[in-house]
Amino acid sequence: MRIAQWKKHVIVGIGLLAMGALRLPFERQLTVELDEERLLPPKLEIMTGEKIGQTFSAVSLGGLRTLVATFLNLRAFSYFSEQQWANVDETFNMIVDLAPRTRYYWDTGSWHQAYNAASYYLYESDLPPLRRKLAWRESIEKGRDFLERGIRNNPKDPFLRERLGVLLSDSNKIAAFGDPAKSYQEAYDSYMDAVETGNARGYAKRAALYSLARVPGREKEALELALEIKDEQGRAMPTMLGLLYTLGFHQDPDQPVLELIDSIFPSREVAYEILGTQWLRTRDRFPVHGIAKALARLEKLLNVPEEKSILKQTPQAPMDPDDYFSRER
Amino acid sequence: MNPVSIIQSIPSHVSRIGVIALHAFTQLVRMKVFYFLAFFAVILIASNFFNLPQHEGPEAAGVNILRSIKSWSLGAMTLFSVVLSIVATALLLPKDVEDRTLYTILAKPVPRIDYLAGKLLGVLLLVFISLLIMNLLMTGILQIRTNLLVTDQVAMAESRGWPAEDIALLKNDILAQGPTFSLQGAVFSVFLRATIIASMALLISTFSSSTLFTTIIAFLIYFIGHFQADARAAYFADQAGTSDGWISKLITLLIALVLPDFQLFNVIDAVIEGQVMPLFILGKLTLIGLFYVVFYILASWFVFAEKEF
Numbered sequence: 001m002r003i004a005q006w007k008k009h010v011i012v013g014i015g016l017l018a019m020g021a022l023r024l025p026f027e028r029q030l031t032v033e034l035d036e037e038r039l040l041p042p043k044l045e046i047m048t049g050e051k052i053g054q055t056f057s058a059v060s061l062g063g064l065r066t067l068v069a070t071f072l073n074l075r076a077f078s079y080f081s082e083q084q085w086a087n088v089d090e091t092f093n094m095i096v097d098l099a100p101r102t103r104y105y106w107d108t109g110s111w112h113q114a115y116n117a118a119s120y121y122l123y124e125s126d127l128p129p130l131r132r133k134l135a136w137r138e139s140i141e142k143g144r145d146f147l148e149r150g151i152r153n154n155p156k157d158p159f160l161r162e163r164l165g166v167l168l169s170d171s172n173k174i175a176a177f178g179d180p181a182k183s184y185q186e187a188y189d190s191y192m193d194a195v196e197t198g199n200a201r202g203y204a205k206r207a208a209l210y211s212l213a214r215v216p217g218r219e220k221e222a223l224e225l226a227l228e229i230k231d232e233q234g235r236a237m238p239t240m241l242g243l244l245y246t247l248g249f250h251q252d253p254d255q256p257v258l259e260l261i262d263s264i265f266p267s268r269e270v271a272y273e274i275l276g277t278q279w280l281r282t283r284d285r286f287p288v289h290g291i292a293k294a295l296a297r298l299e300k301l302l303n304v305p306e307e308k309s310i311l312k313q314t315p316q317a318p319m320d321p322d323d324y325f326s327r328e329r
Numbered sequence: 330m331n332p333v334s335i336i337q338s339i340p341s342h343v344s345r346i347g348v349i350a351l352h353a354f355t356q357l358v359r360m361k362v363f364y365f366l367a368f369f370a371v372i373l374i375a376s377n378f379f380n381l382p383q384h385e386g387p388e389a390a391g392v393n394i395l396r397s398i399k400s401w402s403l404g405a406m407t408l409f410s411v412v413l414s415i416v417a418t419a420l421l422l423p424k425d426v427e428d429r430t431l432y433t434i435l436a437k438p439v440p441r442i443d444y445l446a447g448k449l450l451g452v453l454l455l456v457f458i459s460l461l462i463m464n465l466l467m468t469g470i471l472q473i474r475t476n477l478l479v480t481d482q483v484a485m486a487e488s489r490g491w492p493a494e495d496i497a498l499l500k501n502d503i504l505a506q507g508p509t510f511s512l513q514g515a516v517f518s519v520f521l522r523a524t525i526i527a528s529m530a531l532l533i534s535t536f537s538s539s540t541l542f543t544t545i546i547a548f549l550i551y552f553i554g555h556f557q558a559d560a561r562a563a564y565f566a567d568q569a570g571t572s573d574g575w576i577s578k579l580i581t582l583l584i585a586l587v588l589p590d591f592q593l594f595n596v597i598d599a600v601i602e603g604q605v606m607p608l609f610i611l612g613k614l615t616l617i618g619l620f621y622v623v624f625y626i627l628a629s630w631f632v633f634a635e636k637e638f
Contacts, residue, residue: 002635009536012628019624020586023617024561027590030613031558039599039606040592066601067404070397101602104393201495233492 041065042100069099076112083124085117089142096150103157106150114143114167118176122324133325140176143167161194162204169211171283175321180214180285187211205229206240213243214285223247241265242278242286249290257294258301272298282315345439346447353451356424357417362455365413369405369463373398373470395474395506399601402467403515407597409463410456410523411551417452418530419543442630449531449626456523464516468508475507505603514611515600521618522594526551528625529589535632553584554591560584589621 003011034040072095079087092109099105117139121132147164154160167173168187177183191208194200209229213222226244230236236244244264249255265271272295279291295310306312317323425431434444479500486496530547537543564581593614600606 005536005632005636008632012532012632015624015628015631016587019620023620024585026613026617027558027593028561028565030593030610030617031590033613034593034596034610037607037610038604039596039610041595041598064404064407065598066396066400070400073393099598099602101599101604102396104396199498201498202492203495 038101044097065098066102069095069102069105072098073105080112080116083120085113085120085139088112088117092146096146096153100153103150103154103159106146106154106160107163110143110146110150110163110167112143113146114140114173118143118173129325133321136321136325137176140167140173144177156197156199158194158197158200158204161190161197162200162207165191165194165204165207165211169207169214171285172319174285175319181216184211184214184285185218188215202233205232206237209243210239210286213247213287219247219250219287219289223251238274238277239286241271242274245271245275245294246278246287246289246291249294250287253290257290257297260290261294261298268298268301272302272304276310279310280313280315283318285318342440342443345443346450349434349439349444349447350450350454353421353448354454356421357451357455362413362417363459365409366459366462369402369409370466372401372405373466375401392478392503392506395471395478395503396601396603398467398471398474399506399512402463403519403597403601406460406463406516406519407522410460410519411526413456413459414452414523414527415530415544415547415551417455418449418527419534419540419547421448421452422534423540441633442626445531445535445629445633446626449528452527453524456527457520460516460520460523464513467516468512471508471512475503479503509605511600511604511606514606514608515597517611518594518596518614521614522591524618525589525591525621525625528622528629532625532629532632535629535636550588551591554588555595556592557584557588557590558592560588561590593617 031040072091076088076091076095079085079091089109089112092105092112095105096102096109118136121127121136121139125132125135127135144164144167147160147167150160151157151164165187168177168183168190174180174183188208188211191200191204191211194204195208205225206229209222209225212218212225215222222243226240226247229240230244241264245260248260248264249257261268261271265274275291275294275298278286279288279295292311298304299309299311304310422431425434435441482499482503483496486499491499526547529550530543533546533550534540534543537546560581561584564578564585596606596610596614
């Protein structure tokens with residue numbers, strides 16, 4: 001029996017619907033599973049679609065999002081070379097929308113704003129001082145915001161959390177965030193979050209300590225953390241030795257200074273060098289409890305001539321944007 | 330026809346399909362489609378050896394070059410496989426009619442399903458071999474580049490006195506961006522998508538009157554197929570009580586039922602970004618791909634079975 005061609009088309013149409021009904025639950029479930037495994041690309045922001053224009057349709061065809069992101073990364077490089085910071089910012093926003101799970105783009109986008117653009121406004125821009133100061137602060141905030149968005153998109157990535165910690169505790173940037181104590185506290189939290197992912201580098205926990213030690217009122221916890229790290233890592237970096245001293249002194253200011261020094265440092269010469277450096281690093285805002293007392297004792301014991309006394313040297317002042325941007329250039 | 334005779338006829342079906350597939354493959358090779366591979370090799374070499382401007386932050390381990398190689402390569406594979414699957418399949422039937430080869434074949438005792446399956450297999454063989462060559466090139470270059478990067482970065486870390494655990498983390502970070510099982514899975518999902526597109530184009534070509542029509546419709550379906558998941562989600566959202574009306578509900582349901590969901594095969598981007606693709610996901614994608622192909626071939630046969638030329 002021959003079936004008319006139009007009838008065949010109708011039957012095929014019905015077959016398509018029936019096949020669709022059969023596969024629908026399976027595909028729905030598979031979409032959920034792909035989403036759980038973070039294998040499906042997140043939806044594009046409408047603004048990104050508009051900005052990338054014709055490429056948007058190509059991107060929608062799938063498998064080309066990262067390719068378009070690679071092209072945009074090349075474009076961003078041109079903007080960076082020409083110091084067009086607004087365009088760098090806009091391009092990186094599109095890039096991370098296309099490839100939100102690529103850590104490199106979050107890190108680089110933030111680095112351009114918080115470090116490159118901020119330095120440009122600090123040293124090179126011809127804007128009036130007040131505008132420069134505002135642009136400097138905004139660039140650093142943008143860099144921070146970029147990293148925070150990156151972390152929300154990649155919650156298991158320790159690297160971006162470490163980068164946020166670095167930015168929040170950077171001596172040259174911290175003035176942009178307002179209260180330094182709050183900033184060090186947030187840097188500590190970020191480093192510890194990185195440690196909790198289980199994939200952070202050994203440096204992260206030490207960096208967490210360096211931030212916590214600079215939060216006034218948390219010296220006791222910082223000392224406990226320092227001792228924990230020393231036990232875990234079996235060695236102590238110079239900064240950590242310095243902190244073990246100042247935090248230990250803060251716990252008990254009446255204890256004999258030399259006994260404390262001898263219990264922490266391999267030698268008194270080393271102690272003098274490390275504590276001296278810490279005393280002069282005022283820009284980094286490390287605690288200096290008992291350092292002056294220790295240096296005075298050590299200089300006497302090590303016969304340091306008076307004119308070479310560290311205590312007589314002028315430490316560098318902390319970075320103050322109000323002071324910096326009001327200077328004549 | 331009893332089951333025994335059906336089983337006995339399988340080898341002859343297979344042999345006929347094989348002959349037609351090889352013929353279709355040769356036909357396509359003569360159209361010089363493999364020239365694309367030279368183009369692909371140039372892209373790969375450019376992405377690997379030319380020093381494209383890169384932003385490298387102070388802590389970057391240089392892995393972006395590996396991501397670039399993967400995104401260029403998989404992007405080229407996607408474009409090639411989609412275009413070839415649609416155009417080659419759309420071309421096969423009209424070309425056989427034009428050359429009158431079709432009459433010669435159908436005048437012989439060749440079941441039409443063997444003819445259709447053979448033609449489709451020829452196209453898929455071509456796509457498979459092309460993807461295999463591209464994949465070998467990509468994996469080879471990626472492996473070389475990954476090894477170089479690991480050596481460089483480990484030397485740098487050792488010179489800075491990094492602890493062994495940190496060096497191991499750095500190494501794993503770089504290796505995750507190199508040639509992995511998930512990357513092979515992504516290439517296979519490119520092939521699966523091409524398989525579905527080709528079989529869908531075959532179905533369209535059985536009732537279309539021209540190559541151009543088949544090509545345009547297939548590309549349109551491919552494009553809209555990427556939004557099928559959105560239509561499905563909208564339909565189920567409607568069911569949850571946020572309905573805009575029965576017309577929109579009907580349209581979203583029709584799109585969800587009739588069009589293939591190509592979004593499922595967009596795992597490529599995530600893999601390029603370093604996500605791991607579990608084996609069960611690949612298995613499920615293969616199952617859904619096979620389901621589409623079998624249905625489209627049977628539907629094509631149904632339309633083509635008594636068609637007169």
